[in-house]
Amino acid sequence: MSATIPSPSPLARHWALDPEIIYLNHGSFGACPREVLAAQQRYRDRMEGEAIRFFVQELDGLMDASRARLAAFLNADVEDLVFIPNATTAVATVLANIQLRPGDEIIANTHEYPACMNNLRRAAARSGAQIVNAAIPFPIRSSREAFDAIMSRVTTKTRLVLLSHVTSPSGLILPVQELVEALSAKGIDTLVDGAHAPGFCEVDLKKLSPAYYTANCHKWICSPKGSAFLFIRRDRQQNFRPLVLSNFAEKPKPGRPFLHTEFDYIGTDDYSACLAIGDAVEFMPTLVEGGWPAIRKHNRELVLKGRDILCRGLAIEPPAPDSMIGCLTTLILPQHTPELREKLAKRPSKHHDALQDAIIDRHRIQVPIWSVAGGPRTIRLSAQLYNTVGQYEYLAGALREELAREQKLG
Numbered sequence: 001m002s003a004t005i006p007s008p009s010p011l012a013r014h015w016a017l018d019p020e021i022i023y024l025n026h027g028s029f030g031a032c033p034r035e036v037l038a039a040q041q042r043y044r045d046r047m048e049g050e051a052i053r054f055f056v057q058e059l060d061g062l063m064d065a066s067r068a069r070l071a072a073f074l075n076a077d078v079e080d081l082v083f084i085p086n087a088t089t090a091v092a093t094v095l096a097n098i099q100l101r102p103g104d105e106i107i108a109n110t111h112e113y114p115a116c117m118n119n120l121r122r123a124a125a126r127s128g129a130q131i132v133n134a135a136i137p138f139p140i141r142s143s144r145e146a147f148d149a150i151m152s153r154v155t156t157k158t159r160l161v162l163l164s165h166v167t168s169p170s171g172l173i174l175p176v177q178e179l180v181e182a183l184s185a186k187g188i189d190t191l192v193d194g195a196h197a198p199g200f201c202e203v204d205l206k207k208l209s210p211a212y213y214t215a216n217c218h219k220w221i222c223s224p225k226g227s228a229f230l231f232i233r234r235d236r237q238q239n240f241r242p243l244v245l246s247n248f249a250e251k252p253k254p255g256r257p258f259l260h261t262e263f264d265y266i267g268t269d270d271y272s273a274c275l276a277i278g279d280a281v282e283f284m285p286t287l288v289e290g291g292w293p294a295i296r297k298h299n300r301e302l303v304l305k306g307r308d309i310l311c312r313g314l315a316i317e318p319p320a321p322d323s324m325i326g327c328l329t330t331l332i333l334p335q336h337t338p339e340l341r342e343k344l345a346k347r348p349s350k351h352h353d354a355l356q357d358a359i360i361d362r363h364r365i366q367v368p369i370w371s372v373a374g375g376p377r378t379i380r381l382s383a384q385l386y387n388t389v390g391q392y393e394y395l396a397g398a399l400r401e402e403l404a405r406e407q408k409l410g
């Protein structure tokens with residue numbers, strides 16, 4: 001490619017990102033600032049300095065301190081939050097704690113994350129429950145379409161709804177408040193998979209009050225990898241246990257909620273990522289005047305600019321209204337003829353589609369290319385403080401070049 005490689009934003013100095021790569025995929029695994037990684041290292045140093053003191057005397061207090069900072073950020077009570085390594089584990093944990101019966105129905109939808117669906121399929125197969133897959137359209141005109149798609153599948157047998165706050169393949173903010181309220185009114189519990197949501201859009205757990213809510217902190221809060229939380233509403237906490245039981249199942253710690261006693265120590269592990277959640281919650285807002293709301297606004301405006309650049313550059317239309325967009329946006333790429341599509345789909349890829357391989361190999365841009373619910377090929381853009389408008393312009397040029405190259409293969 002002839003155009004000069006655009007620089008990231010000056011704020012990129014806080015991240016350890018490879019300077020040779022234009023990183024437009026914060027959504028998949030997040031990226032943790034150097035300052036937060038340094039805080040994590042300090043917890044590790046304490047652990048390695050004197051492991052007995054660390055695990056026996058210090059870990060509970062450090063977990064509590066991190067949890068208190070996270071709870072304030074989410075408007076939640078600390079009693080209702082436990083740390084967990086990731087959203088997938090949290091979904092599996094909730095499903096293991098629900099007594100599903102043959103004939104029960106669990107509503108999911110066509111934009112749910114594959115790992116969560118795998119855990120749901122296993123829970124359904126073991127119990128004889130049925131999964132009802134609501135079809136959320138894409139392109140989508142309004143969040144009402146998502147609301148109706150889910151609510152129209154409710155029956156008297158519905159036990160649970162698994163619902164992403166922000167969908168993974170399509171990057172849409174779903175109307176979780178309206179859905180949790182409408183489902184609660186029918187006595188149906190919701191398991192909200194908010195993997196992307198905290199740091200991406202506002203999350204107020206007291207206001208939302210779902211039965212269960214999980215999210216990754218390693219995505220948009222920018223804490224280290226393997227840091228997530230699970231919220232369990234007070235009336236669902238009795239007998240709620242981790243997937244793996246450790247020492248304190250037999251011997252609860254006096255003066256500590258049993259939920260924390262069990263979840264805060266699930267065998268010997270490196271808990272420093274969760275300890276550093278509090279540090280990430282406090283460090284990130286020091287980067288931008290206006291703190292977290294300003295970060296969310298910045299990233300949303302940047303991703304919308306990126307979307308418009310790609311729409312203009314590729315002559316495509318935005319497939320979702322602005323009101324459903326946070327810091328991610330998924331666009332439907334221009335389509336080739338069915339014959340050429342079939343031929344291109346046979347190419348090997350390290351990712352979901354060989355176009356992604358070409359974009360990384362020839363243009364050094366990391367951006368996911370896949371499809372939403374088996375539909376046409378899409379690209380999902382992320383925006384984080386380290387990104388710039390110039391990077392999306394560069395991507396538009398790279399896509400034009402690669403789509404033309406594909407065309408020649410026809």
Ligand SMILES: Cc1ncc(COP(=O)(O)O)c(C=O)c1O
Pocket residue numbers: 027028086087088089112113115116164166167168193194195196216
């Ligand atoms: C909506 C959603 N749920 C769950 C996950 C799984 O996250 P993890 O691999 O950290 O468990 C992801 C990851 O991207 C996601 O986007």
